[in-house]
Every structure is written in C-alpha cells, then in structure tokens.
Amino acid sequence: xxxxxILLQQVINGLSLGAMYALLAIGFTMVYGILELINFAxxxxxxxxxxxxxxxxxALGLSGQSRVLTGLELFGALAFAFAVAMLGSGLLGVxxxxxxxxxxxxxxxTTGMITTIGVSYxxxxxxLLGAGAESKNYxxxxxxxxxxxxxxxxxxxxxxxxxxTLALMVGLQLFVSRTRLGKAMRxxxxxxxxxxxxxxxxxxxxxxxxxxxxxxxxxAALIFGLYYNYTSFLIGYSAGLRAFTAAVLGGIGSVPxxxxxxxxxxxxxxxGGQLIAVRWTDVIIFSILVLVLVFAPxxxxxxxxxxxx
Amino acid sequence: MMTTRRxxxxxLPAAALAGSVLSRMTFAADKSVTxxxxxxxxxxxxxxxxxxxxxxxxxxxxxxxxxxxYKINIMVLDDGTTTAGQYDPAQAATNAxxxxxxxxxxxxxxxxxSGSGKAMAPILSQGNLATITPSSTNPDITDPKFAAQFRPxxxxxxxxxxxxxxxxxxxxxxxxxxTLKVKKVYILDDGGAYGVGMADAFEAQAKKNGIEVLGHxxxxxxxxxxxTILTKIKGLSPDGLYYGGTSLAGIKLVKQSRDILPxxxxxxxxxxxxxxxxxxxxxxxxxxWYGTIAAPYIAGNPEVAPWIKTFNEKYGIxxxxxxFTAYDAMLVVFDAIKRLAAEGKPVNxxxxxxxxxxxxxxxxxxxxxxxxNGDIKDRTVSVFHYEYNExxxxxxxxxxxxxxxxxxSTS
Numbered sequence: 150x151x152x153x154x155i156l157l158q159q160v161i162n163g164l165s166l167g168a169m170y171a172l173l174a175i176g177f178t179m180v181y182g183i184l185e186l187i188n189f190a191x192x193x194x195x196x197x198x199x200x201x202x203x204x205x206x207x208a209l210g211l212s213g214q215s216r217v218l219t220g221l222e223l224f225g226a227l228a229f230a231f232a233v234a235m236l237g238s239g240l241l242g243v244x245x246x247x248x249x250x251x252x253x254x255x256x257x258x259t260t261g262m263i264t265t266i267g268v269s270y271x272x273x274x275x276x277l278l279g280a281g282a283e284s285k286n287y288x289x290x291x292x293x294x295x296x297x298x299x300x301x302x303x304x305x306x307x308x309x310x311x312x313x314t315l316a317l318m319v320g321l322q323l324f325v326s327r328t329r330l331g332k333a334m335r336x337x338x339x340x341x342x343x344x345x346x347x348x349x350x351x352x353x354x355x356x357x358x359x360x361x362x363x364x365x366x367x368x369a370a371l372i373f374g375l376y377y378n379y380t381s382f383l384i385g386y387s388a389g390l391r392a393f394t395a396a397v398l399g400g401i402g403s404v405p406x407x408x409x410x411x412x413x414x415x416x417x418x419x420x421g422g423q424l425i426a427v428r429w430t431d432v433i434i435f436s437i438l439v440l441v442l443v444f445a446p447x448x449x450x451x452x453x454x455x456x457x458x
Numbered sequence: 459m460m461t462t463r464r465x466x467x468x469x470l471p472a473a474a475l476a477g478s479v480l481s482r483m484t485f486a487a488d489k490s491v492t493x494x495x496x497x498x499x500x501x502x503x504x505x506x507x508x509x510x511x512x513x514x515x516x517x518x519x520x521x522x523x524x525x526x527x528y529k530i531n532i533m534v535l536d537d538g539t540t541t542a543g544q545y546d547p548a549q550a551a552t553n554a555x556x557x558x559x560x561x562x563x564x565x566x567x568x569x570x571x572s573g574s575g576k577a578m579a580p581i582l583s584q585g586n587l588a589t590i591t592p593s594s595t596n597p598d599i600t601d602p603k604f605a606a607q608f609r610p611x612x613x614x615x616x617x618x619x620x621x622x623x624x625x626x627x628x629x630x631x632x633x634x635x636x637t638l639k640v641k642k643v644y645i646l647d648d649g650g651a652y653g654v655g656m657a658d659a660f661e662a663q664a665k666k667n668g669i670e671v672l673g674h675x676x677x678x679x680x681x682x683x684x685x686t687i688l689t690k691i692k693g694l695s696p697d698g699l700y701y702g703g704t705s706l707a708g709i710k711l712v713k714q715s716r717d718i719l720p721x722x723x724x725x726x727x728x729x730x731x732x733x734x735x736x737x738x739x740x741x742x743x744x745x746x747w748y749g750t751i752a753a754p755y756i757a758g759n760p761e762v763a764p765w766i767k768t769f770n771e772k773y774g775i776x777x778x779x780x781x782f783t784a785y786d787a788m789l790v791v792f793d794a795i796k797r798l799a800a801e802g803k804p805v806n807x808x809x810x811x812x813x814x815x816x817x818x819x820x821x822x823x824x825x826x827x828x829x830x831n832g833d834i835k836d837r838t839v840s841v842f843h844y845e846y847n848e849x850x851x852x853x854x855x856x857x858x859x860x861x862x863x864x865x866x867s868t869s
Contacts, residue, residue: 283504377683419686427686
C-alpha cells in the first residue's frame with residue numbers, strides 16, 4: 150500500500166471511530182446542557198447498551214461469526230437489535246435520573262456528579278457479576294462486502310455505521326430544532342428558571358434528555374459491538390473518556406459541537422497514531438482536553454454558561 | 459460418647475492431654491499442612507486460571523487430600539481484580555503476604571501470570587516460602603541478575619514446571635525463520651511483564667536470525683480499537699506478526715488483524731494458546747494463528763488419555779497446556795512432603811523449600827528437576843497451529859490447536 154492509501158485508510162478508520170464517539174458525546178452534552186451535570190454513569194450505560202444489543206442478536210439465534218444474513222433478514226435483525234439497545238439504554242438512563250439524580254436536584258455543588266460515579270460503578274459490577282468477565286464474541290451478521298477506493302478498503306460495516314450515525318444525528322437535530330419538546334429543551338438549557346416560569350415542564354425535558362442521550366449511547370454501543378465483534382464489561386471507560394473529551398472539545402452543552410468534536414477526536418486518534426505513534430495518542434487526546442479546558446473552556450461551538458440567578 | 463457442645467469445650471483440653479479417646483483427633487490436627495494456590499479467578503484470565511487450579515486439584519483429589527499421613531488443606535487465593543479486569547500485581551502481593559503470614563502454609567502453586575510473580579517473589583523470599591508456577595514464564599524472576607530484587611534472601615523460592623520466555627520467544631523466532639520462512643516481522647506486546655519480556659526475547663533472536671524487525675509497539679489491553687496500529691503495520695507490508703501478551707488484548711488483536719492483515723503469518727506464545735482466546739475470538743478470526751507453550755506436548759501422550767478424560771468429566775472443559783504443569787507442580791509438592799516424612803523431618807517451610815529444590819519427580823511431562831535458580835531443566839517449547847474442528851467445543855484447546863512439533867532451540 151502506498152503512503153497515501155494508508156493515510157486514506159486511517160481517515161476511514163477515524164471516521165468510523167469518530168461516529169461512535171460523536172453518538173456517545175451527545176449524551177454527555179445534552180445532560181450537561183440542561184442540568185450542568187457531568188453524567189459519569191453514561192460510560193457504563195454505553196457498556197450495558199452493547200450487552201443489550203448482544204443479547205438481542207443472540208435471541209435471534211445469531212452467535213459468533215458463523216451466520217451471515219442478507220437483504221430483508223439483515224435489515225430486520227439490525228433494526229431489532231438497534232431497537233432493543235436504544236430503547237433499553239434510554240430507559241436505563243431515565244431510571245438513573247429518576248432513582249439516583251432527581252432526589253438530589255437542587256442540591257448545589259458536585260453531589261450529583263459524584264452520585265453518577267457511584268451509579269457507574271454499580272452498573273459496571275452488575276455486568277461483571279451477571280455476565281462474567283470474559284470478552285464476549287459479538288455476532289456479525291453482515292456479509293463481507295468491501296470496496297476499494299484508491300488503495301484503501303471500505304467495508305460494508307463502515308458504510309452502515311456512517312449511514313446510521315448520520316441518520317440519528319439529522320433526526321436529533323430536527324427533533325431539537327422543530328418539535329415542541331425540542332424547543333422546551335433549548336429553552337431549559339438557556340435558562341431553566343425562566344423556562345419553568347413560561348410553563349415548560351422541566352422534569353419532562355430532563356427525562357427526555359436522559360432518554361435521548363442514553364438511547365444514542367445504546368446505538369453507539371451496538372455499532373461498537375458490530376464493528377469490533379467484541380464487548381466486555383470494561384469497554385465503557387476508554388470510549389467514554391474520549392467521547393467526553395469530544396464533548397468538551399465541541400463545547401459541552403452543544404449538540405453540533407459534540408458531533409464535530411467526536412469526528413475530530415476519532416481522526417486525531419487514527420492519524421496521530423499513524424503519523425506520530427500509537428502509544429502517544431492518549432497523551433495527545435487528553436492534552437487536548439486540558440488545553441481546551443484551560444484556554445477555550447467554551448470549546449468550538451459552546452457558549453459561556455448562563456449565570457444562575 | 460454422649461456429650462453436649464458445652465461439655466466438649468470444657469473437656470477437650472483435658473482429654474487431649476490424657477491422650478485417650480480424642481488422640482486420633484489431635485493426631486490429625488497436628489499433621490495437616492496448607493498449600494496455597496494463587497491464580498487470577500476474577501477478570502479475563504479466569505478461565506485459564508480455573509483450568510490451572512483444576513489441574514492442581516486433580517492431584518489433591520487423586521490422593522483424597524492425604525499425603526504421607528498429612529492432611530492437605532488448600533488455600534485458594536484470587537489475584538484478579540475488577541479494577542484491573544485481569545490479574546492484578548497489587549492483589550498478588552497482598553495474597554503473598556497472606557500466605558507468608560499463615561504458618562500452616564508450607565508451599566504454594568502459582569501464580570499464573572509473570573506480572574503477579576514479580577510482585578510476589580520478594581515477599582515469598584522474605585518468608586522463605588517456595589512457590590511452583592505452572593505457567594508464568596518471564597525469565598527475570600529467576601534470573602540471578604535480578605536476585606536482589608526478586609529473591610533478596612538469596613535462596614531460590616520461585617520454581618517452575620514450565621520453561622521461560624528466554625526460550626519460548628527465541629525458539630519461536632527460530633521456527634518462524636526456519637519453517638515459515640518469515641523475512642519481515644512486526645512485534646506487538648500488551649505492556650504486561652509477561653508480554654513485554656516475551657516480545658523482547660523474540661525480537662532479539664529474530665534480529666540474530668536475520669529477520670527484519672519493522673517495528674515493536676504496545677497495545678493497551680483496556681483499549682478496544684487496534685485498527686489504527688494494524689493499518690499502520692499493513693503499510694509496512696510485513697510477512698509476519700508476533701504478539702507477546704495475554705488474552706485481554708489478544709482477543710481484540712486476533713479479530714481486528716483478521717480483517718486488516720489477513721494473509722500473513724501470525725504467531726504468539728502461550729498467551730495465544732488459551733481457551734479464553736478461542737472462545738472470545740474463535741473461528742474464523744483465529745484461522746492461521748500459531749501459538750506455543752513453554753512445556754512439552756503432554757496431551758499427545760497416550761498414557762495421559764485417561765487423565766484428560768477424568769479432567770473433562772470432572773470440570774466440563776478440556777485441560778489447557780498448563781493444567782498438566784499445574785498437576786505436575788502439585789506432584790512435586792507432594793513428593794517433597796513424602797520425602798520429608800520418610801526422613802522424619804518436620805514438614806515446615808524451610809524444609810519444604812529445600813526438598814522442592816532437590817526434586818526429581820516423575821510427572822506427566824516427564825521427570826521434573828530444577829536448576830540452581832529454580833528453573834526447570836527441561837527446556838522444550840511446543841508449537842501449535844489453530845485448525846478449526848467443528849466436532850469439538852470452540853474452546854477445546856487440545857482439539858482446536860494442532861501440535862506441530864518442538865520449536866528449534868538456539869545453538
């Protein structure tokens with residue numbers, strides 16, 4: 150392979166990674182935008198989402214890489230798995246909000262954030278004890294279809310990842326900009342007190358934010374499983390931390406920022422690994438986190454946090 | 459003799475002193491010893507660790523827990539933690555202290571992993587407690603160069619029923635060049651003591667053999683995405699890939715390398731010859747991989763067939779290469795107890811260490827004896843090739859891996 154083809158291949162890899170990070174980053178950013186709370190449980194909602202997808206595929210009789218589906222069957226299997234992973238993760242997010250965070254609402258300081266760390270550990274240990282520690286062999290029902298673009302290889306899986314991510318992003322953007330609930334969300338993010346006075350049901354908005362963010366994490370998790378044919382109870386942290394960095398880079402609180410941030414982090418990971426060294430990519434990514442926090446805390450698309458009255 | 463519990467408590471010391479009815483009970487209580495088994499039963503190494511523990515327990519069950527009049531108590535310790543997701547050297551050190559603190563522990567089996575071994579060895583040396591590892595192959599732990607670090611008290615306490623990566627890595631480098639005709643290789647490790655040692659030893663010998671080493675990089679076992687490094691490797695067009703490490707990184711490497719580097723020779727050590735890897739990666743991702751173990755190929759010996767059958771029936775899974783060496787390690791411990799008992803010496807830690815060091819025991823793999831550092835004298839490394847056989851369970855090591863022969867040793 151030529152150097153150009155390798156670079157192109159890394160861009161393709163980076164876009165796939167970036168799509169996953171972006172979907173995951175949206176969950177951080179939506180909750181932060183509305184509650185000004187960093188939800189560390191999101192890491193392991195993502196991890197559980199991948200297990201929900203795994204169980205859904207296994208319930209359809211798919212295991213290992215032995216069976217390949219095509220056409221309508223493939224579409225049906227994937228639609229079912231996405232529905233289970235997204236709905237399950239979304240409901241889990243809502244449950245976390247209802248059980249662990251709502252009772253603490255209004256308490257100032259870091260109480261809520263620390264609670265989410267606790268919840269994260271609970272989820273982590275539930276899967277560790279319930280599903281076991283070994284790495285799981287994720288089914289891949291997709292046929293091996295590959296296209297050659299000037300030396301680089303694009304897999305059907307990658308095309309599907311991009312298409313699904315794009316569709317979810319466009320859907321989310323339409324939801325936030327066009328629907329009543331979306332409008333209420335934006336209003337709450339700007340100033341929850343004023344929104345409440347204007348008759349916005351803030352509780353409903355918060356539930357919606359948790360549901361949507363967690364459901365997208367579920368989608369990201371299923372994509373993760375299909376892409377790597379692997380999941381384990383450990384996957385939440387490294388993906389979650391990068392997605393969090395993506396959210397900060399894009400401007401925490403900003404949905405388009407999370408999307409762009411995710412893709413940038415994905416590209417930095419692969420191109421940095423190619424051009425510098427793979428063992429330095431973590432250093433590069435987390436240096437970006439620190440630099441953004443120090444010099445441009447609003448990120449690429451963020452706005453300064455509204456002053457609380 | 460009818461007696462209430464309270465009465466028994468009151469009368470017990472007197473009765474024992476009198477040496478009458480209860481003499482047998484006190485006899486049994488005096489003559490019992492504890493053997494520690496330290497393996498990572500939590501995390502991604504759990505399956506391999508269980509196979510090792512079961513191998514050792516086969517030996518205990520065969521003698522019904524009695525050796526030369528001593529009742530054998532087994533203390534199982536887990537050095538895997540959820541925070542590490544696999545073996546955890548910090549937990550291994552805690553376990554080593556626990557064994558040293560308990561005077562009834564006279565010898566130990568384990569650890570499985572070299573990273574744990576490095577943490578345990580200095581503590582075991584302080585307590586003069588001998589351990590026999592059935593699988594940890596990092597050469598530093600027994601190397602006299604590092605004696606100040608790993609055996610500060612001087613005497614060998616870390617014995618092995620497998621050989622070390624000083625042979626496992628280099629012998630595979632010889633195999634790659636002599637049999638597979640590999641010319642350009644890329645090396646990966648998982649950053650653990652075992653993986654790094656193995657990959658470094660391989661690299662040194664590969665260079666001596668005239669193989670061009672295109673690079674040597676490290677995989678983070680808690681990371682999921684290896685496509686970046688594998689794409690980078692693809693750009694260098696190697697015809698061989700060598701991996702030093704355990705299954706946590708190994709599973710992801712095997713899967714992702716199948717898509718990115720489908721047609722090159724891929725090889726690893728005993729970390730690749732693992733049931734967890736077969737289960738997590740399996741067919742077709744594993745197709746074409748080569749693995750080794752730092753011991754002779756025991757499962758091929760027809761005399762061992764009944765042993766394998768019993769193991770299968772008892773534990774519902776086939777033995778791993780290191781189930782055999784764990785059994786062998788327990789036989790060495792039992793032999794030491796027998797010899798001490800025959801000579802009338804007390805079965806304590808100091809005597810056990812000396813007796814183990816002078817072992818000459820017939821085991822499944824042949825005669826086990828140790829050199830002055832505690833390493834096994836037999837230095838056979840066996841090579842295997844993954845060839846999927848649908849008639850057997852996916853994680854059945856003996857049937858999914860085909861034995862190819864002994865890796866050629868250097869000189």
